[in-house]
Amino acid sequence: MVQKDNRRLKIKTRIRSKISGTAERPRLTVFRSNKQIYAQLIDDEAGKTLVSFSSRGLEAEGNKKEIAAKVGAELAKRAKDANVSTVVFDRNGYLYHGRVKALADAAREAGLKF
Numbered sequence: 001m002v003q004k005d006n007r008r009l010k011i012k013t014r015i016r017s018k019i020s021g022t023a024e025r026p027r028l029t030v031f032r033s034n035k036q037i038y039a040q041l042i043d044d045e046a047g048k049t050l051v052s053f054s055s056r057g058l059e060a061e062g063n064k065k066e067i068a069a070k071v072g073a074e075l076a077k078r079a080k081d082a083n084v085s086t087v088v089f090d091r092n093g094y095l096y097h098g099r100v101k102a103l104a105d106a107a108r109e110a111g112l113k114f
Contacts, residue, residue, distance in 0.1 A: 012093030019088050020044040028075075028107065028114065029090040030100050037068045037099055039075045039107075041084060051078045068099040072106030079112055086113040 021027030040052035
């Protein structure tokens with residue numbers, strides 16, 4: 001298990017060295033725990049979080065992928081309210097599969113471009 005975590009951290013560091021968010025095109029980062037999923041839009045130049053949303057704020061039923069999709073759609077809606085239309089996607093070292101993919105696809109369908 002330790003090797004798996006170390007591998008993810010190395011991947012995360014490599015990804016973060018290549019991408020960064022701006023006010024016009026913030027970074028959409030995803031964190032997933034065993035129970036919840038969190039997403040936020042970050043302006044790395046100013047060091048500020050512009051928009052955030054998580055499954056903790058949802059009164060939702062369903063499996064984890066369905067909940068992740070609802071989080072992505074709600075985050076995209078809040079991003080539109082904050083006048084953000086394009087983002088850079090940071091999968092945070094996770095594979096682009098399952099909950100991470102469901103969140104990204106729902107955010108795209110709701111109008112975010114990345």
